[in-house]
Amino acid sequence: MRRLVLLLVSVLVVAGCGSRPATHQAAADRSGAQHPGFPVTIENCGRTYTFDKPPTKVVTGYHPALETLIALGLQDRVAGRTNFSESAFLPGQKEHYDKIPEISPTIMLPQKEIMLSQGADLVIDNSPASFDPAGGYATIDELAAAGTPVYLLGNWCDPESQLEFDIEQIFTDLRNLGAIFGVPDRAEKLITELRAQLDDATRRVADRPKVRVLATDGGKGPVNAYGGTGLTNELIRLAGGENVLADVRADYTEVSAEKIAATDPEALIVSEYATLRGEPMPTAPQKAADTFAIARNSTAAKERRYLPLPVAAQHPGYRNVLAVIEIAKFLHPEAFS
Template sequence: MRISRLRGPLRTPAAVAAALALALTVAGCGADVSDGDQGKDNKGGKEGKQASAGDGYPVTLTNCGAQVTYDKAPERVVTNDVGITEIMFALGLEDRMAGYVMPDDKGDLDAVPYKAAYEKVRWLSKSDINRELVLDAKADLVFAGWNYGFRESEGFTPAALDKLGVDTYLLTESCRNGRGKARGVMSPLDALYTDLRNLGKLFHVEDRAEKLVADYQRRIAAVQARAPKEQPRVFLYDDGRDKPLTSGEFAGPHDIITKAGGDHVMKDLKDSWVTVGWETVVDRDPEVIVINDYGDTSAAQKKKFLLDYPPLAGVSAIKNKRIFTLDYVDLVESPRNAAAIEALGAYLRGVQRD
């Protein structure tokens, strides 16, 4: 079961219509799921059934370094992209959603996590999220992020929506860090926990949020306790032939790799999703390559390219054919991160050093 991907991490134009999997079982792992824009105050929304009238509002949150105030609990949230949508579902907030934006090609829904929520919530668009769609949905809050829906190039920003009377919440993984448009202000898992707790506070489901965080932390700690003593060097391959797109310190794969017991070879890059040169990959000699399975290019095609690409012939991961696949939704901020760590951890424990 697969779903096409809209816009998440920085992509080449050819990858805009990329696909990402929503299946519980992913190739190679079988993981289970048990600016001014940032500095404004958001106000608005309506109360929902998790909160009594006038109880606990307004709520002020810290979102991407800004103090953001909501007068009431939103009732018509529009989300963009799969990880963001599933954060709402994990918190049991599908009743507060007007819909989600996600491209086509969902495939068989039987194995999808949050299957009932996906069937209940309206699928608003298979294309880019935009102002017209938000207004048509009568949204009172848009949950998206920089390069996860929000983009200056088309004037779809939190500031633009604020002028239309629509509140916003920015995905913490996407927060800009003060270096141009570089993204990342905290570790990826801390970003997930921050968003769960913030949304828990906003919708008065704090206990549910804390239970999720505690469960993820417990499961991840169990993986770390079994991590190999000598950490295999791991490189995340997203896509790209001339130059590979990969993860820096502030994108999801960094924590997924390191908590699983690997040494993330691009951990020194202070950004989220970044492009590097192949010579850098060769120089750092990863012992394992993790493929991000999404897009028009299949994981099998990506694997074949890596194995056949002459400059990589001397890299340890290529010589030993140690290539592991995770889905896009596992690797961006989402409720599936813990399962991805469990799956990759099991794989890394089986890696024998040269």
């Protein structure tokens, strides 16, 4: 199952760890050399980290974390990454991915002993699932005690925070990472470019009728779908859509076939995987067909209208802004002609 579901397994342990702010000295320069612009202090998920120099031995978890660093031109700082075979790569990024050592054959960080042995000076991920001791992983506190701070993208600190996702958090992450790595100008340039693209897309769709959207990850009943809170719902809202499951307070959840049949969507957004843990997954056309069969009288089914959306875009990272633009063009093509 997706990392979103794994969050529910780890919430009691991980959310408890992040409930009180803690201060950790990170990336300390033992030589005593001064670095311009440092020290830098960053808050993330209830923890405060101070960096005396830019990290140079970074480990990234699920791929959107690596995508974000590559977008900032920081791929040379990454010493280890997890496997990524779920979705297509963003243009020009796979060559960087291939050059970085793989330390886990799955999308999750490696087990505790392997993770602690990396000697990383920063870990970047977008879910606490990789830090759940019940799964054999090193906790955030254990890594911090070993001199390895953890930064979680999107403020996805726990399931409740996940429900409150706002696209502004991505810009906050980029600004924080720019400070941590000593490249604030580079971060601000990327933020300016992304915000201009986002503002253009939202302006184009602002006065148009909302398109009723069902976001699904497949299933013949119950259906794995995205409710009216969280990241995917935010993407739909910004792109000029209206989530037909707005009354469901969940990001990713199971919804009965009866409820899906009654939603009458005008368009589908279908989570697209290539593989999951090396196993072939149902294709987006297959999942769309299953949903059309359930909501057979809907406008979406009659028009066979759906957009495959790489699942990596539905986790916090640089790709989120690009996804808003892609969805907006799908829902309102006439606004971009």
